[in-house]
Amino acid sequence: MSVAIMAFPLYILLILLELAYERYSGRHTYRLADASTSINTAVLRVLLEGPLRLLLILPYAWLYEHARLFDWSSQSPWLWLGGFIAVDFCFYWAHRSLHRYNLLWGAHQPHHSSEDFNLSTALRKGAFQTAFDWPFYLPLALLGVPLPVFLVLLGVQLAYQFWIHSQHVGRLGLLERVIITPSHHRVHHGQNDCYIDKNHGGVFIFWDKLFGTYAEEREPVRYGVTTPVSSFDPIRVQFSWWRLLWADALATQSWWDKLRLWWMPTGWRPQDVCEHVWPKMSEGKFQSHYPAALKAYAFTQFLLINLLALSFLASVKSAAVWEPWLLVIVILGSCISLSRLFEGGAQLCRIECIRLLLMAAVALAWGFWLAPEQWLAALCMAAVCVASLLWLLWLQARTVSNSEPMPPIVTATGQGR
Numbered sequence: 001m002s003v004a005i006m007a008f009p010l011y012i013l014l015i016l017l018e019l020a021y022e023r024y025s026g027r028h029t030y031r032l033a034d035a036s037t038s039i040n041t042a043v044l045r046v047l048l049e050g051p052l053r054l055l056l057i058l059p060y061a062w063l064y065e066h067a068r069l070f071d072w073s074s075q076s077p078w079l080w081l082g083g084f085i086a087v088d089f090c091f092y093w094a095h096r097s098l099h100r101y102n103l104l105w106g107a108h109q110p111h112h113s114s115e116d117f118n119l120s121t122a123l124r125k126g127a128f129q130t131a132f133d134w135p136f137y138l139p140l141a142l143l144g145v146p147l148p149v150f151l152v153l154l155g156v157q158l159a160y161q162f163w164i165h166s167q168h169v170g171r172l173g174l175l176e177r178v179i180i181t182p183s184h185h186r187v188h189h190g191q192n193d194c195y196i197d198k199n200h201g202g203v204f205i206f207w208d209k210l211f212g213t214y215a216e217e218r219e220p221v222r223y224g225v226t227t228p229v230s231s232f233d234p235i236r237v238q239f240s241w242w243r244l245l246w247a248d249a250l251a252t253q254s255w256w257d258k259l260r261l262w263w264m265p266t267g268w269r270p271q272d273v274c275e276h277v278w279p280k281m282s283e284g285k286f287q288s289h290y291p292a293a294l295k296a297y298a299f300t301q302f303l304l305i306n307l308l309a310l311s312f313l314a315s316v317k318s319a320a321v322w323e324p325w326l327l328v329i330v331i332l333g334s335c336i337s338l339s340r341l342f343e344g345g346a347q348l349c350r351i352e353c354i355r356l357l358l359m360a361a362v363a364l365a366w367g368f369w370l371a372p373e374q375w376l377a378a379l380c381m382a383a384v385c386v387a388s389l390l391w392l393l394w395l396q397a398r399t400v401s402n403s404e405p406m407p408p409i410v411t412a413t414g415q416g417r
Contacts, residue, residue, distance in 0.1 A: 008046075008310065011162060012039075015119045021168060022118075029167050032295065033232045033288035033342035035120040036302045040335045041110060041234040042123035043309040047328050049130065056134035060150065063141035070144035080153070083145045085204070087137070087153045092207040094136035095200040098129070103262040106241035107132045113237050115224040115285040117189055122165035127238050160203050161185075171217075180205050183217045190221040227279050230286045233339035235332070248273045288342040293395050297388075298341055304384065305334045326366065330359060349396045353389060360385035 019030055072079040098108035110126040140150055163169075164185040172181045180201050188199040198215035201207045208214035229240040248269055249258045257270035312327045337355040341348055360382040367378020 007159070008042075008306075011119070011123060012306070014162070015039075018119050018166065018168065025168070027168070029116055029118045030120070031116060031285075031288070032299060032302075034114055034116045035118070036298070036342070037232045037234055037237065037339065038114055038120040038124035040302070040305060040338065041127070041237060042125060043306065043331060043335065044127040044234055044238065045125045046309060047312070047331065048127050052128070052130040055131055056137060057147065057151075059134075060138060060141045061147050063138055064144070064147060067142055068144040069142055072144050072146070074146060074149060079145065079149060083140070083149060084153050084157065086140055086143065086145070087150070087157050088201065088203045089207060090136045090140060091157060091202040092200050092211075094133040095202065096197075096211075096213065097136070098133060099197045099200065100266060101262075102241075102245055102264055102266055102268065104132050105266040106239075106245065109225060109241045110237045112189060112225050113229045113240065115228070117165060117167055117186060117221070117223045119162065119165055121189070122162045124237075157202050165189075176205070178205065179203060186221045187215050187217050189223050191224055191226050192219060192222055194219070195221065196226075224285075228286060230279060231339065232288060232342040234335050236339075244278060248276070251276060288344070291344075291395075293398060294341065297391060297395060298338065301334070301338055301341070301388065304388075305331060305338065308334065326362070330362065333358070349392065352392055356385045356389040356392070360389075 015035070022029055095108075098104045107126045107129045111121075111124055111129075114121045114124050137150070137154070141147075145153075161180070164180055164182045166182045167186065169182040171183050175181060176183065180199070180203055184199045184201075184205055187195045190196070195215055198213055199205070199208050200213055205214065227241070227244065229237050231237065231240075245261060248261060251273045252258055252261070252270035253272055254270060257272075261268060261270060308327060308331050312331065333355055337352050340351050363378045363381035363385065367375040367382075
């Protein structure tokens with residue numbers, strides 16, 4: 001958890017630096033609604049990471065203790081170098097498999113759901129992906145890579161992938177032959193026909209060249225997936241593909257198809273439901289529709305959500321058992337409400353007001369009843385909620401008095417993968 005506390009602010013700082021650079025260069029790759037959805041998706045993953053990571057740690061530790069084939073000194077440079085290459089090799093096959101099968105793609109699709117491509121996209125992870133990719137790393141335990149070494153190497157391998165989510169870095173010459181670069185990863189995030197399911201490597205590109213999944217960046221990349229989520233709700237983003245599969249499983253008349261569609265290649269559908277239309281990518285991006293006057297308010301609430309997430313990370317070890325779970329509920333509710341704000345709609349103000357009132361009530365109950373020693377922090381949280389509520393009501397009144405229209409949400413539907 002301490003690593004996450006240090007890394008998260010660093011990621012945010014790098015995102016702000018990229019944002020400043022693109023404002024200077026005149027090339028805009030960020031939208032507030034999309035970037036905040038990506039970062040809030042990372043918050044969801046952090047909330048689930050601890051319990052889901054046990055699915056990997058427990059069998060890995062058992063295999064290392066009882067079935068490892070080799071013993072390595074933790075001081076050996078060959079262990080660290082060879083282990084790092086082996087971790088990336090396992091990641092390649094895990095990543096490729098996540099793209100290959102319907103059920104697994106549902107866990108990974110959130111990472112590809114953004115129609116933008118910037119450093120914030122790197123944080124848009126599938127919150128449940130850890131529950132599906134862990135078996136691919138177990139061979140490393142058999143090879144004798146100690147669990148602490150493996151976790152460090154995996155952390156470094158995943159951290160490397162942050163910087164390659166950028167449109168501001170061009171080709172890197174000879175490095176393109178060895179490592180994954182932003183150019184390679186732009187291809188991976190493209191929904192162009194020639195880019196789909198290409199460049200699965202995390203650090204090294206030679207896995208893709210060796211196993212036939214390499215593609216060079218040759219034409220402008222259209223980012224996103226061919227079955228768009230069309231939502232800024234980080235919860236809906238997580239379940240978008242699985243919802244389509246579930247609808248097909250209910251609709252098909254074949255019990256065999258109801259079972260096997262989850263493990264069929266990505267995009268496979270039962271024959272008798274193919275006429276049911278799936279969402280299809282439109283020419284433009286899914287846009288947020290909320291009054292311009294709410295932008296500052298939305299950004300402030302986004303910052304507060306991330307402060308709550310950091311509070312969760314900082315307190316999860318020392319707090320009472322129920323306190324982190326209370327924070328989880330508050331954070332999830334805030335993420336959902338913020339997504340409703342970005343998407344606009346007639347119920348926008350009402351939902352947000354209810355959230356703020358409930359948060360204030362929960363904070364007061366927490367500080368003056370459940371945890372009296374935290375009364376000052378609880379009072380501050382309640383005061384922030386009340387101040388936010390007053391701000392929102394003032395903005396709503398000003399919007400109504402100015403007769404600023406609330407445009408409807410526009411989504412595109414059609415048939416696609």
